[in-house]
Amino acid sequence: MSTIIFFLPFIxxxxxxxxxxxxxxxxxxxxxxxxxxxxxxxxxxxVADLLKLIQKEDIVPKKASKKLFLIAxxxxxxxxxxxxxVLPITSSWEGTLTQNxxxxxxxxxxxxxxxxxMAGWGANSKYSLLGALRSVAQIISYEIPVTLxxxxxxxxxxxxxxxxxxYQQGILINAFPDMENVKNYLxxxxxxxxxxxxxxxxxxxNIFRAPVLIPVFIIYFISTLAESNRAPFDLPEAESExxxxxxxxxxxxxxxxxxxxxxxMMLLVALLGVILFLGSWNTxxxxxxxxxxxxxxxxxxxxxxxxxxxxxxxxxxxxxxIAVQMWVRWxxxxxxxxxxxxxxxxxxxxxxxxxxxxxxxxxxxxx
Amino acid sequence: xxxETASFGEILIYLIGGIVFISGGLFTAWIIRPxxxxxxxxxxxxxxxxxxxxxxxxxxxxxxxxALIFLxxxxxxxxxxxxxxxxxxxELIEATDGLWGWVALSEMFVFIFILAxxxxxxxxxxxxxxxxxxxKPSDFxxxxxxxxxxxxxxxxxxxxxxxPKK
Numbered sequence: 001m002s003t004i005i006f007f008l009p010f011i012x013x014x015x016x017x018x019x020x021x022x023x024x025x026x027x028x029x030x031x032x033x034x035x036x037x038x039x040x041x042x043x044x045x046x047v048a049d050l051l052k053l054i055q056k057e058d059i060v061p062k063k064a065s066k067k068l069f070l071i072a073x074x075x076x077x078x079x080x081x082x083x084x085x086v087l088p089i090t091s092s093w094e095g096t097l098t099q100n101x102x103x104x105x106x107x108x109x110x111x112x113x114x115x116x117x118m119a120g121w122g123a124n125s126k127y128s129l130l131g132a133l134r135s136v137a138q139i140i141s142y143e144i145p146v147t148l149x150x151x152x153x154x155x156x157x158x159x160x161x162x163x164x165x166x167y168q169q170g171i172l173i174n175a176f177p178d179m180e181n182v183k184n185y186l187x188x189x190x191x192x193x194x195x196x197x198x199x200x201x202x203x204x205x206n207i208f209r210a211p212v213l214i215p216v217f218i219i220y221f222i223s224t225l226a227e228s229n230r231a232p233f234d235l236p237e238a239e240s241e242x243x244x245x246x247x248x249x250x251x252x253x254x255x256x257x258x259x260x261x262x263x264x265m266m267l268l269v270a271l272l273g274v275i276l277f278l279g280s281w282n283t284x285x286x287x288x289x290x291x292x293x294x295x296x297x298x299x300x301x302x303x304x305x306x307x308x309x310x311x312x313x314x315x316x317x318x319x320x321x322i323a324v325q326m327w328v329r330w331x332x333x334x335x336x337x338x339x340x341x342x343x344x345x346x347x348x349x350x351x352x353x354x355x356x357x358x359x360x361x362x363x364x365x366x367x
Numbered sequence: 368x369x370x371e372t373a374s375f376g377e378i379l380i381y382l383i384g385g386i387v388f389i390s391g392g393l394f395t396a397w398i399i400r401p402x403x404x405x406x407x408x409x410x411x412x413x414x415x416x417x418x419x420x421x422x423x424x425x426x427x428x429x430x431x432x433x434a435l436i437f438l439x440x441x442x443x444x445x446x447x448x449x450x451x452x453x454x455x456x457x458e459l460i461e462a463t464d465g466l467w468g469w470v471a472l473s474e475m476f477v478f479i480f481i482l483a484x485x486x487x488x489x490x491x492x493x494x495x496x497x498x499x500x501x502x503k504p505s506d507f508x509x510x511x512x513x514x515x516x517x518x519x520x521x522x523x524x525x526x527x528x529x530x531p532k533k
Contacts, residue, residue, distance in 0.1 A: 002377055004384045054396045062409040063421060078385035085381040098374035103448050121423070125411045129422040137430050140437040147444050154451045248412055253396035257389055338497035341433070345486070345495045349440075353483055356447075357476065363455040364468045 003095045007084045014319075015263040016046045022326050029330040056252035061123065064249065068122030073250070073257040076115035080264045083109040086162055087271055090281055090310040091172060091301040094163040101160035105272065106147055112261065113139050116236075119258070120246035131245025134337065135229060135236030141344040142226040142233075148352035149220040152359040153276045156188070156210045156366070162275050169209065170282030171200030171294050175301060187211055188366040200294030201286025205279035212362045216355050217277045219348050224269035226344070228262065231329040235337060270321035271314070278317055281310030432494045436486070443482045450475055 020035065020043070027034025035042030060066055083105045088094035098104060113136050120132020157165045167176035174180050174197070186194040186203065188210045196203040207213045226233035237245030247258045274280060285293035297313075299306030335343070411418040453459065454471035489495060 002380050004381055008384060008388060054392070055399055055401075056396075057401050057403065058396065059404070059408055061411045063411050063418075074386060074389050077389055078382060081385040081388075082378060082381045085378050096374040096377040098371060098378070104378070123411075124422050125418075126413065126422045133426060133430055137433050141433060144437065144440045144444075147441075151444065151447055151451055154448065155455065158452055158455050160448070160452055243412070243414070252400060253392055257392070336500070338499045341495065341497050345436075346490065349486065350483070353479060356479065360454070360472045360475070364460075364472065366455075 003085070003087070003089055003093065006089055006093075007081075007087075011081070011084075011260070011264050011267065014267060015260050016050065018263050018266070018322060019046045019049075019259075021323070022329075025323070025326045026330045029327070050256065053256045054253055058252045058254060059249075061125065061249050063124045065122040065124065068118045069249070070254075072115045072119035072122060073254045073261075074115075075118065076112045077257050077261045077264070079108055079111035079115060080261050080268060083268050084271075087268075087275065088163040088166050088281065089314065090307040091166075091298075092307060097161075097163075099160060101162050102150060102154070102165075102272070102276075103160050105268075106143075106150065109265075109268065110139075110143060112265075116246050119250070123246075123249040125249050127243045127248040128246050131236045131242045131248065134242075135246055138226055138229070138233060138236060138340060138344075141341060142223040142348075145219050145223040145344060145348035145352045146227055148349070148356060149216045149223070150272075150276065152216045152352070152355055153206060153213060155356070155359045155363050156206065156213065158363070162272075162280075165206075166275055166280035166282070169204050169206055169279045171198060171204070171287070171298060172282075172301060173197060173204070184209060185366070188362065190366060199286045200283065200298070202279070202284050203286050204282070205284075206277050210359070210362050210366065212355065212358050213277060216352070216359070217273070219352050219355070220273055220277065223344070223348055224273065225325060225328065226340070228265040228269055228325075230266065230325055232332040232335050233340060234329075234334060235340060238334060266322055266325055267318065270318040270325070273321060274314060274317040278321075279313075281314040283309065283313055429494075429497065432489075436489055436494065439482070439485055443479070446478070447475070 023045070024034045024042075035045035038044045038048050060069055085095045086098065086101050086105050116135050116139070117132050120128045120130075120135070123129070153165070154160060157168055159165055159168075164176060164179075167173055167179065168182075168184075173182055173184060183190075183195055184197045184204045186192055186196050187208065202208055207217055225231075229236050236242070237247070242248070247255060250258060283294050283297040285297050287294045297309055299309045411422075413419070450471065454475065455468055459467045
C-alpha cells in the first residue's frame with residue numbers, strides 16, 4: 001500500500017496545525033496571546049486563512065514571464081513531496097523499496113532550487129530576484145553539510161534503505177531480512193563486549209550506537225534549518241529587507257502552495273533527521289532487567305499494536321523536532337549574508353569532512 | 368517487472384499525486400476566485416512606487432563562484448555514496464582478513480583530501496569571502512553626554528561587567 005494515502009492528507013493537516021502552533025509559540029515567547037478570535041483560542045484561524053486564500057484572485061504581474069511564474073509553485077511542492085516517498089512510517093509500512101533510498105531523497109529535494117529560481121526570475125521583480133538568488137546560494141551552500149552529515153550515518157549503517165536503518169536502531173534488529181545475527185554493542189564498539197541488542201531504547205539509537213554522530217547530528221540540525229529557509233537563516237524572505245523574498249509577487253492559492261512546501265520541507269527534514277539519528281520509529285524506553293519497557297512500547301511488526309506504537313514514536317519525535325525549529329526561529333536574530341556563507345563553507349563543511357574520517361574509523365572499529 | 372522498477376513506479380505515484388493535488392487545488396480556486404485585473408494591480412510590486420526598469424539584469428559574480436564550488440562537492444558526493452555502502456561490509460572484511468576496510472578507507476581519504484585541498488584553495492583565494500558591512504562610528508554629538516548613557520546601560524545590563532567610562 002502506497003504511503004501517499006498517509007502523507008498527502010497528513011502534510012495538509014500538519015501544516016494547518018503547524019501554522020497555528022507557530023503563531024501561538026511565537027506569541028507565548030513574545031508574551032502575547034496570538035490568534036484568539038476565530039474559534040476557541042483561535043483554533044480555526046488557519047482553516048479560515050486557507051479558505052480565504054482559495055478565494056483570492058491569482059495575480060500574475062504584467063511584466064512577469066508567465067509560464068515560469070505559474071509552473072514554479074508546482075515544481076517546488078512536487079519536488080519536496082516526492083522526498084517523502086522513501087520514508088518508512090511504521091515497522092511494517094514503508095515507502096518505496098528502492099535501493100537508493102535516502103540518496104534519491106537528497107537528489108529530488110534539491111530540485112526545489114530550480115522551482116525557487118523559476119519563481120524569483122519569472123516574477124521579474126527586484127525583491128523576488130534578490131530573494132531567489134539568496135535562497136539558491138543558501139540552499140546549495142548548506143546542501144554540502146547536509147549531504148556530508150547524511151553520508152556519515154550511511155557509513156555507520158552501511159545502507160541507503162531508510163527502513164533498514166530504522167530496524168538497526170531498535171530491539172527488532174534481528175527481525176529484518178539478512179540481519180538475523182547482527183548485534184548492537186554499547187557505543188557500537190564490539191571490543192567493550194556489552195551487548196545492548198536486547199536493551200533497545202535510546203541505547204540503540206544511532207547517536208548512541210556511534211557517539212561520533214552527535215556532532216554530525218548538530219551539523220545536520222543547523223544546516224537543515226538553512227535548507228528549509230527557516231530563521232535564523234531566513235535571509236531569502238527577510239521581511240524587513242525583501243518584503244517576502246522569492247514569493248513577493250504570488251497571491252492566492254499559489255502562495256499557499258509555496259507556504260505548504262516550506263512547512264512540508266520542515267516536516268521532511270525532521271522526519272529524515274529522526275530516522276537517521278534519533279531511532280526512527282523505535283521507542284526511547286529501554287528494557288531494564290525484567291521490566292521490558294522497550295518490548296511493551298514497540299510491539300511486533302505487522303500487528304496493529306506494532307504499527308500504532310511505531311507511527312506514534314516517529315511522529316511525536318518529528319513534531320518535537322519541529323517545535324524546536326520554531327523555538328529557534330523566535331529566539332535567534334537573523335544572520336548576515338557573509339556570516340551565513342562563512343558558517344557553511346568555513347565551519348560546517350570542513351568539520352563535516354573531518355567527521356567523515358572519524359565515522360569511517362568508527363565503522364571499522366564497530367566490527 | 369523487477370523489484371527495483373516497481374519501486375520507482377511508486378515514486379511515479381508520488382510525482383503524479385503531488386501534481387494532481389496541486390492542480391485540484393488550483394482548479395477549485397479557479398472556479399471560485401474572482402478575476403478582475405487592472406493596470407494598477409498588474410504592475411510589479413516595488414513598495415508602492417512605480418517600478419523603475421525590470422529586474423532581469425546582471426547578477427553578482429559571487430553566486431556563480433559559489434555554484435561552481437557547490438558543483439565540485441556534489442560530484443565528490445556522487446562518488447562517496449556508493450563507496451560508503453560497501454567499505455564497511457562485514458563479509459568483505461572477513462574475506463580479506465580485515466584488509467578491505469582499511470584499504471577502501473585510506474583510498475577514499477586520499478580522494479577527500481584532494482577535494483579538501485580544492486576548498487582550501489578557494490578559501491585562500493578569497494572566493495568564500497562576502498562583502499561585510501563597514502561599521503563607522505557616528506560623529507553625531509547629542510546634547511546628553513555619553514557618560515549618562517553608559518551609566519544607564521551599565522545599570523540595566525546583566526551581562527557586562529564593564530565599568531562606565533569616566
